[in-house]
Amino acid sequence: MTAPDTAVLLCNLGTPDAPTTPAVRRYLSQFLHDPRVVEIPRVIWCPILHGIILRTRPAQSARRYASIWTPEGSPLTVWSDKQAKLLAGYLGERGHRVTVRFAMRYGNPSIPSVLGELKAGGARRVLVLPMYPQYCAATTASTADAVNAWAKQERALPELRFVNRFHDDPRYIDALAKRLSDHWMTHGRGERLVMSFHGMPKRTRDLGDPYFDECMETARLVAARADVKPEQLVVTFQSRLGRAEWLQPYTEPTLVKLAKQGVKKVDVMCPGFVADNLETLEEIAQEARDAFLKAGGTDFNYVPCLNDQHEWMAALAALALRHLQGWDTQVPASTPRP
Numbered sequence: 001m002t003a004p005d006t007a008v009l010l011c012n013l014g015t016p017d018a019p020t021t022p023a024v025r026r027y028l029s030q031f032l033h034d035p036r037v038v039e040i041p042r043v044i045w046c047p048i049l050h051g052i053i054l055r056t057r058p059a060q061s062a063r064r065y066a067s068i069w070t071p072e073g074s075p076l077t078v079w080s081d082k083q084a085k086l087l088a089g090y091l092g093e094r095g096h097r098v099t100v101r102f103a104m105r106y107g108n109p110s111i112p113s114v115l116g117e118l119k120a121g122g123a124r125r126v127l128v129l130p131m132y133p134q135y136c137a138a139t140t141a142s143t144a145d146a147v148n149a150w151a152k153q154e155r156a157l158p159e160l161r162f163v164n165r166f167h168d169d170p171r172y173i174d175a176l177a178k179r180l181s182d183h184w185m186t187h188g189r190g191e192r193l194v195m196s197f198h199g200m201p202k203r204t205r206d207l208g209d210p211y212f213d214e215c216m217e218t219a220r221l222v223a224a225r226a227d228v229k230p231e232q233l234v235v236t237f238q239s240r241l242g243r244a245e246w247l248q249p250y251t252e253p254t255l256v257k258l259a260k261q262g263v264k265k266v267d268v269m270c271p272g273f274v275a276d277n278l279e280t281l282e283e284i285a286q287e288a289r290d291a292f293l294k295a296g297g298t299d300f301n302y303v304p305c306l307n308d309q310h311e312w313m314a315a316l317a318a319l320a321l322r323h324l325q326g327w328d329t330q331v332p333a334s335t336p337r338p
């Protein structure tokens with residue numbers, strides 16, 4: 001049988017090839033040279049990046065990566081690979097012939113290499129699905145840039161479609177609420193539910209990036225669905241980099257403040273990431289936990305990302321099918337035997 005002529009490309013941020021200083025330097029250099037990520041004029045930024053950041057940060061980050069690395073590799077790659085394979089299965093079970101692959105915006109497998117392989121394998125139509133629920137120029141638009149850069153040097157283009165966001169998709173929201181209720185069944189409820197999203201420079205919101213509003217909408221919808229009272233919910237932003245103001249409140253200082261105010265038990269989830277990665281497993285589940293406990297908290301319960309959860313994979317399949325409409329991916333029902 002020939003390969004399907006339609007493909008879904010799941011795109012995530014990317015990760016180093018190994019938890020070593022040289023591999024992290026290569027990855028950070030690609031990442032931090034992206035003008036969607038650092039919106040500072042190159043003449044100012046490049047000397048800082050090359051002179052300071054790429055000399056100091058790779059060794060620190062490599063240690064952080066080493067603490068979460070698995071025998072199969074970086075958690076982000078392991079989960080992305082699993083999600084692509086599961087999605088292929090879910091679409092197949094629903095009678096659709098679609099190739100599913102994953103690619104990374106930085107590092108490997110790269111977006112141009114996977115798009116090239118898909119085209120060489122016969123894909124004439126590609127749905128690009130960035131695995132970022134909330135639209136952000138630094139992530140979603142940067143993924144579009146990488147797809148467009150590949151397309152620019154191709155003569156015969158496949159048809160391309162692109163998903164911008166799914167921050168309020170009811171099935172994604174339900175999957176997160178289910179994650180919470182399953183978690184509460186084993187750990188009980190905390191006094192507060194902290195939803196931590198990746199941060200962004202505050203300036204990007206002032207310039208019209210919808211990311212902040214979409215994070216707040218996701219948080220509101222999940223809280224309503226999971227029956228979390230507004231006074232129990234705390235939305236925060238993590239991973240600030242540099243000296244500029246980022247979206248507030250910041251995650252770790254907020255957790256410390258809660259502990260100092262006498263909150264003993266918290267649940268912490270990261271709805272902006274659909275797969276566990278460095279930012280969740282190290283920054284939240286290790287660093288933020290230590291800070292909360294040191295400040296007087298007693299129970300810090302990290303709620304894992306959606307990863308390979310059944311409800312999430314079914315939500316992703318439904319989302320993909322909605323965007324695939326009109327591309328005739330349905331396998332014709334076999335003619336019944338006489």
Ligand SMILES: C=CC1=C(C)c2cc3[nH]c(cc4nc(cc5[nH]c(cc1n2)c(C)c5CCC(=O)O)C(CCC(=O)O)=C4C)c(C)c3C=C
Nearest residue numbers: 013014015016037061076136138139198241272277278279
């Ligand atoms: C919602 C997703 C993300 C947004 C928005 C985002 C913005 C953003 N990130 C940096 C700098 C770094 N981020 C790093 C890691 C990282 N970031 C995301 C997601 C978003 N980033 C993920 C999933 C990861 C983890 C990848 C993994 O391998 O597990 C890092 C690298 C690690 C480190 O050295 O700290 C940097 C650097 C900026 C500057 C930014 C917006 C302007």
Ligand SMILES: [Fe+2]
Nearest residue numbers: 033046049050
């Ligand atoms: Fe540079």
Ligand SMILES: [Fe+2]
Nearest residue numbers: 013198239279
């Ligand atoms: Fe990041």
